[in-house]
Amino acid sequence: MQPFAWRQGTLHAEDVSVAAIAAEVGTPFYCYSTAKLEAQYLDFAGSLTGLDTIVCYSVKANSNQAVLATLARLGAGADVVSAGEMMRALQAGIPAGRIVFSGVGKTAAELDAALAAGIYQFNVESIPELHALSARAVAGGHTAPVALRVNPDVDAGTHDKISTGREHDKFGIAWADVPGTYAAAAALPGLDVAGVDIHIGSQLTSLDPLATAFGRVADLVRSLRDAGHRIDRIDLGGGLGVDYGNLKASPPRAADYGALARRIVGNLGCTLLFEPGRRIVAEAGILVAAVTYVKESAGRQFVILDAAMNDLMRPALYDSHHEIVPVAQPDKGVALLPVDVVGPVCESTDSFAKDRPLPPLKAGDLVAFQTAGAYGAVMSGTYNTRPLVPEVLVSGHRFAIVRRRMEVADILALDSVPSWVGDASDERRGAAE
Numbered sequence: 001m002q003p004f005a006w007r008q009g010t011l012h013a014e015d016v017s018v019a020a021i022a023a024e025v026g027t028p029f030y031c032y033s034t035a036k037l038e039a040q041y042l043d044f045a046g047s048l049t050g051l052d053t054i055v056c057y058s059v060k061a062n063s064n065q066a067v068l069a070t071l072a073r074l075g076a077g078a079d080v081v082s083a084g085e086m087m088r089a090l091q092a093g094i095p096a097g098r099i100v101f102s103g104v105g106k107t108a109a110e111l112d113a114a115l116a117a118g119i120y121q122f123n124v125e126s127i128p129e130l131h132a133l134s135a136r137a138v139a140g141g142h143t144a145p146v147a148l149r150v151n152p153d154v155d156a157g158t159h160d161k162i163s164t165g166r167e168h169d170k171f172g173i174a175w176a177d178v179p180g181t182y183a184a185a186a187a188l189p190g191l192d193v194a195g196v197d198i199h200i201g202s203q204l205t206s207l208d209p210l211a212t213a214f215g216r217v218a219d220l221v222r223s224l225r226d227a228g229h230r231i232d233r234i235d236l237g238g239g240l241g242v243d244y245g246n247l248k249a250s251p252p253r254a255a256d257y258g259a260l261a262r263r264i265v266g267n268l269g270c271t272l273l274f275e276p277g278r279r280i281v282a283e284a285g286i287l288v289a290a291v292t293y294v295k296e297s298a299g300r301q302f303v304i305l306d307a308a309m310n311d312l313m314r315p316a317l318y319d320s321h322h323e324i325v326p327v328a329q330p331d332k333g334v335a336l337l338p339v340d341v342v343g344p345v346c347e348s349t350d351s352f353a354k355d356r357p358l359p360p361l362k363a364g365d366l367v368a369f370q371t372a373g374a375y376g377a378v379m380s381g382t383y384n385t386r387p388l389v390p391e392v393l394v395s396g397h398r399f400a401i402v403r404r405r406m407e408v409a410d411i412l413a414l415d416s417v418p419s420w421v422g423d424a425s426d427e428r429r430g431a432a433e
Contacts, residue, residue: 001035001036001039003033003035003036003283003284003394004018004033004286004368004370006329009328009329010327010328010329011325011326011327011328011329011366011368013031013033013286013392013394013399014033014034014035014394014395014396014397015394015396015397016394016397016398016399018031018286018288018327018366018368019327019328019366021288021392021394021399022288022290022327022366025390025392025401025405026390026405027288027289027290027306027307027366027389028287028288028289028290028305028306028307028311028389029287029288029389029390029391029392029405030285030286030287030288030372030373030376030377030389030390030391030392031285031286031287031288031391031392031393031394031399032062032064032066032067032281032284032285032373032391032392032393032394032402033284033285033394034070034393034394034395034396035395035396036283036284037067037070037071037280037281037284038070038074040279040280040281040283040284041055041057041071041074041076041280042074043254044240044254044257044258044274044276044279044280045074045075045076046254046258047253047254047255047257047258047259048258048261048262048272048274049258050262051258051261051262051266051272052270052271052272053271053272053273053274054077054098054120054271054272054273054274055075055076055077055273055274055276056076056077056078056079056098056099056100056235056273056274056275057071057076057077057078057079057275057276057277057280058078058079058238058275058276058277058278059078059079059080059081059085059088059089059277060079060080060081060085060277060375060378061277061278061280061281061282061373061374061375061378062277062281062285062373062374062375062376062377062378063085063088063378064377064391064393064402064403065088065091065092065402066391066393066400066402067281067393067402068088068089068092068093068094069092069093070393071094071280072089072092072093072094073093076094076098077094077095077098077099077100077120077273078094078098078099078100079099079100079102079238079275079277080099080100080101080102081101081102081103082103082110083107083109083110083113083114086099086110086113086114086117086119087113090117096117096118096119096120097118097119097120098120099114099117099119099120100119100120100121100122100123100147100235100273100275101114101119101121101122101123102123102125102149102197102199102275103123103125104125104126104129106122106129106132106133108132108136111132111133111136111137111144112136112140115136115137115140115142115144116140116142119145120145121145121146121147121195121233121235121273122144122145122146122147123147123148123149123197123235124146124147124148124149124185125148125149125172125173126173127181127184130146130181130184130185130188130191131188133146133190133191134188134189134190134191135190136190137189137190137191138189138190142190143190143191143192144190144191144192145192145194145195146185146191146192146193146194146195147193147194147195147196147197147233147234147235148173148178148181148182148185148193148195148196148197149172149173149197149198149199149235150172150173150175150178150196150197150198150217150220151172151173151174151175151198152175152198152200152212152213152216152217153175172197172198172199175216178220179223179224179227182224182227182229183227186229193229194230194231194232194233195231195232195233195234195235195270196217196220196221196224196231196233196234196235197234197235197237197273198213198217198235198236198237199235199237199238199239199275200213200237200239201239202238202239202241202277202278203239203241203242203278204239204240204241204251204252205241205247205249205251205252206252207252207256207257207260210239210257210260211260211264214236214260214261214264214265215264217234217236217265218264218265218268221234221265221268221270222268231270232269232270232271233270233271233272233273234265234268234270234271234272234273235272235273235274235275236261236265236272236273236274236275237274237275238274238275238276238277238278238279240252240254240257240276240278240279241278241279242278242279242282242283242371242374243371244282244320244321244322244323244370244371245321245322245323245370245371246321254279261274277374278374278375280374281373281374282371282372282373282374282375283370283371283373284373285371285372285373285374285376286368286369286370286371286372286373287307287311287312287322287368287369287372287376288327288366288367288368288369289305289306289307289311289366289367289368289369290305290306290364290365290366290367291303291304291305291306291361291362291363291364291365291366291367292304292305292306292344292363293363294361294362294363300339300340301337301338301339301340302339302340302341302342303339303340303341303342303358303361303367304342304343304344305341305342305343305344305352305367306343306344307343307352307369307389308343308344308345308350308383308384308386309343309345309347309349309350309351309383310345310380310381310382310383310384310386311343311376311380311386311389312352312369312372312376312380313375313379313380313381314375314376314379315351315352315353316347316349316350316351317379321353322352322353322369322370322371322372323369323370323371324341324352324353324356324358324367324368324369324370325367325368325370326358326359326361326365326366326367326368327365327366327367327368328365328366330359334359334360335359335360336357336358336359337357337358337359337360338355338356338357339353339355339356339358339361340353340354340355340356341353341356341358341367344384345384345386346384352369377389377391377403382406382411385408385411385412387405387406387407387408387410387411388403388405388406389405389406390403390404390405391403
């Protein structure tokens with residue numbers, strides 16, 4: 001389905017005019033489609049029909065409570081990487097028994113919180129973490145369900161900054177150390193070591209690296225069982241890519257991904273966990289911004305928006321591509337001009353696109369960044385004291401603000417000035433007089 005399309009000359013989110021939303025909430029803002037969220041989740045989960053599975057949506061992709069509640073209603077679990085994300089998932093209605101806790105740096109406080117909540121699984125990434133979890137579990141009278149995240153040394157073939165399964169990456173247990181780590185884990189009190197976990201990277205546009213990684217995991221499960229370990233769950237991570245408008249071929253279909261998992265690990269008698277994030281939410285969201293100025297300089301045309309790198313970090317961080325479309329549908333046959341689309345932040349890296357062919361734009365026009373539902377709002381910040389922007393959820397002809405616009409006063413209220421700063425200022429004024 002196409003959740004964002006021009007109708008009667010203007011971009012719509014499902015059945016709501018994007019311009020009408022902008023008139024009410026102001027720009028910039030993120031907008032999410034309920035129908036697309038649901039369709040993407042059901043497509044992914046449906047590809048696994050007949051298998052014993054838990055689909056744990058990766059909360060880091062988009063952690064808005066409304067998004068989480070929409071997916072919880074469909075039966076989604078959650079993959080979290082902080083106690084804060086765990087609290088978001090629980091508050092949105094995702095049961096603790098469908099939550100897995102990943103990440104290389106879980107603190108003692110986070111381990112305690114997850115143990116108290118009774119989550120389904122800890123994805124443990126190091127021997128020091130095993131010892132820390134064992135100690136916290138024993139201290140609290142808990143038994144912690146554990147899967148060890150192993151590093152299969154598989155290059156996902158994606159951007160270097162989002163690859164996680166190579167031997168020099170910080171994630172997981174080195175392949176050569178896996179047998180010894182399972183033996184060490186089995187000897188620790190307070191742990192129930194019952195699983196294997198992998199995640200080789202994000203935005204994968206080929207199934208080949210996943211096939212290699214899944215095959216290594218299947219062999220590992222058999223060898224661990226031969227060594228006497230009870231392995232009854234496999235977490236296969238996430239990573240399925242989407243088309244940001246710059247792929248030469250379509251990304252893998254969920255059906256083909258499901259068939260791959262079924263063929264390689266489906267006969268091992270394990271509960272299979274999956275952690276899709278980007279695949280569920282990326283295409284369900286747009287970022288809407290207004291043109292502030294159009295500037296001509298040294299033969300280049302700059303379209304300066306009221307959105308900036310603090311609102312959408314991906315282009316500055318990863319050189320990521322997002323299609324940009326005007327909210328008002330261009331006339332047929334209008335000439336496209338190469339422009340640089342930039343933001344107002346005082347950094348040269350605050351640039352969304354260079355030499356991007358776009359129809360003529362002027363101050364006040366609205367544009368939409370497509371495929372912005374994942375790693376958009378969640379990565380935003382307040383650099384240059386720019387408030388966080390609203391998030392809107394659309395369902396059919398209805399829309400609701402699901403994160404209000406932060407005000408500058410909200411940012412300033414987080415700061416405090418120590419009493420001695422005022423005192424010192426008074427003393428300096430007195431000395432000057």
